Amino acid sequence: MASHDVDHGLEAERGDTPLLPSERMWGFWEFSYANSALAIATWAFLIGGATALFVGPREGIAAIVIGNILGVLLATFATCVPCGKYGTEQFTFLRSMFGSNGSRLVYVLAVVFLTMGWLAVLGLMFGRSIDGLSGLVSAHQTDANGGLALASGTFAIVLTAIVVAKGPTSIKVFNTVVAPALVLIMGVMLYMILGKHSFAELMALPALDAPFDDKRVNFMIAVEVNMAAGFSWWPYIGNLARLSKNQRTAFWPNVIGIFAAAALGEVVGLLAAAALGNSDPTIWMTHIGGLVFGVIALGFVAFANVTSMINILYTSIVGLRQLAGRKLREMSWSLLVVLFCVVPVLIVCFAPGIYDGFFIFLVWTSALNSALAGIGIADYFFLRRQRLNLRHLYAAEAQSPYRYWKGFNPIALSALVVGFAVYVLVFNPQTLANTTLFSFISASLPSCLLAGLVHYGLTRVLAQRLGWGAYPNSDAGTIRTLDLDARSYSND
Amino acid sequence: MNSQAEHARAQDLERRIRVYEDMEKEDEWPGALSATDYVAITLMTLVLVVGFYLWGY
Numbered sequence A: 001m002a003s004h005d006v007d008h009g010l011e012a013e014r015g016d017t018p019l020l021p022s023e024r025m026w027g028f029w030e031f032s033y034a035n036s037a038l039a040i041a042t043w044a045f046l047i048g049g050a051t052a053l054f055v056g057p058r059e060g061i062a063a064i065v066i067g068n069i070l071g072v073l074l075a076t077f078a079t080c081v082p083c084g085k086y087g088t089e090q091f092t093f094l095r096s097m098f099g100s101n102g103s104r105l106v107y108v109l110a111v112v113f114l115t116m117g118w119l120a121v122l123g124l125m126f127g128r129s130i131d132g133l134s135g136l137v138s139a140h141q142t143d144a145n146g147g148l149a150l151a152s153g154t155f156a157i158v159l160t161a162i163v164v165a166k167g168p169t170s171i172k173v174f175n176t177v178v179a180p181a182l183v184l185i186m187g188v189m190l191y192m193i194l195g196k197h198s199f200a201e202l203m204a205l206p207a208l209d210a211p212f213d214d215k216r217v218n219f220m221i222a223v224e225v226n227m228a229a230g231f232s233w234w235p236y237i238g239n240l241a242r243l244s245k246n247q248r249t250a251f252w253p254n255v256i257g258i259f260a261a262a263a264l265g266e267v268v269g270l271l272a273a274a275a276l277g278n279s280d281p282t283i284w285m286t287h288i289g290g291l292v293f294g295v296i297a298l299g300f301v302a303f304a305n306v307t308s309m310i311n312i313l314y315t316s317i318v319g320l321r322q323l324a325g326r327k328l329r330e331m332s333w334s335l336l337v338v339l340f341c342v343v344p345v346l347i348v349c350f351a352p353g354i355y356d357g358f359f360i361f362l363v364w365t366s367a368l369n370s371a372l373a374g375i376g377i378a379d380y381f382f383l384r385r386q387r388l389n390l391r392h393l394y395a396a397e398a399q400s401p402y403r404y405w406k407g408f409n410p411i412a413l414s415a416l417v418v419g420f421a422v423y424v425l426v427f428n429p430q431t432l433a434n435t436t437l438f439s440f441i442s443a444s445l446p447s448c449l450l451a452g453l454v455h456y457g458l459t460r461v462l463a464q465r466l467g468w469g470a471y472p473n474s475d476a477g478t479i480r481t482l483d484l485d486a487r488s489y490s491n492d
Numbered sequence B: 001m002n003s004q005a006e007h008a009r010a011q012d013l014e015r016r017i018r019v020y021e022d023m024e025k026e027d028e029w030p031g032a033l034s035a036t037d038y039v040a041i042t043l044m045t046l047v048l049v050v051g052f053y054l055w056g057y
Helices: A008-014 A028-039 A042-054 A057-086 A100-137 A147-165 A168-196 A199-203 A215-231 A234-241 A247-251 A253-276 A281-323 A326-330 A333-350 A352-383 A390-394 A410-426 A444-466 B004-026 B035-056
Strands: none
Touching: A028 A168, A028 A234, A028 A247, A028 A253, A028 A281, A042 A057, A042 A100, A042 A215, A042 A253, A042 A281, A042 A352, A057 A199, A057 A215, A057 A234, A057 A247, A057 A253, A057 A352, A057 A444, A057 B035, A100 A147, A100 A234, A100 A281, A100 A333, A100 A352, A100 A410, A147 A281, A147 A333, A147 A352, A168 A199, A168 A253, A168 A281, A199 A253, A215 A253, A215 A352, A215 A444, A234 A253, A234 A281, A234 A352, A247 A253, A253 A281, A281 A333, A333 A352, A352 A410, A352 A444, A390 B004, A410 A444
């Protein structure tokens, strides 16, 4: 490619170089729309429905609000605040704390496996919604793993790939149209539920299937499920935030989108499940609004999954481009998108059972994401005092102070292992086995806090002695500049 | 550097880094989160967590 043919703004949007404030396309409302479009999908209804299993609606609403606000804030402090300030790609920024190879490892753990899984799960949600729709309007016998559901799921992934292949501008248009319509439909659903059952009646309903006799444990499991939902945005939200105009517009829309819009969807799912005894939106939507509204709502909700898929796929591909340096950077954007979608399509076609493990999958992700958030906050806010040296971030690996040990920062990786282990010791997502500590402070909070403390403490004690990371001195408060030549490529 | 495209990219990266270094030097960050934002975030979180805990549990 000749240099004069390169649109560097477009390359930055789709690659790892820092976006300049003048190039960033999203204002407050545009990022709020993107955020809401990301948040509202069938998963919100299903998380609400799962909450109804553990607690009644009153406690459920409290668990949804408490869990989501804590998870969302901790995830966004670790990602949106730095990426919104410097316009850096999230996994390039992560080199400052994990090293270049460590950042790749985190990308593989937190994005490759999880995003491929999420794309398949959301595709199946779309497929099942279409299957349900078809059952409503015709004599079609619905089958969750039947040909129509799987073909529709595959179609959703293909549609997602087409929109993402066109880049962030098409994503912006898609979000701006779909997000307000989804919020409106949620409001109508809530209105209809409240029209059939009084608020007091709903609040008095019991849990559908509380697993423990101890009310406090059931409540904390409900909080934990919702906190996991809040933390689950960690791998994606930084690369969306860097497209917003400044740090403030990178932060506050999260409160509207992945907190409030997601919480609204979850509350609708919770109330519907509690009132109708079924957490499957394809069933309760027709019970609430009748056939016509059910068909319209289900159609919108089916496409809501696609907006979520679009946003997570875009952020994953941007991160993927920094994973293997020049080779992937030189591959065309569209080809990368297509290649990334192959595995999710195979999962939809040959392993649709992944859908049924949705909640266990979600809560397991929190064991990783909560620790990552804790390390990110400790590193960016407390060790680096909100100042990054971009020259260090983009220097060639051999010269960069972020090379740590062979490209890995053993301190951050140890902190990640500690955070993950603490989570599983306090609360096992597979069996729901838990300790007394869990019933007071959940599992995500101690995991996040301890991972952050381990990273902070070991960095203070070891990193400066070993010459790792170019951290500012704890007393001087200045960053060390090594006058590196940033003309070198990252990941060469 | 082994191609014209890489050289152009390196120049572009240098230009981008300089923009941020200038902002850092001038300490000028339009739209940066301020102390007021952090106080508002803390208060909002406290009100939501404590308020909903007392109401719901």
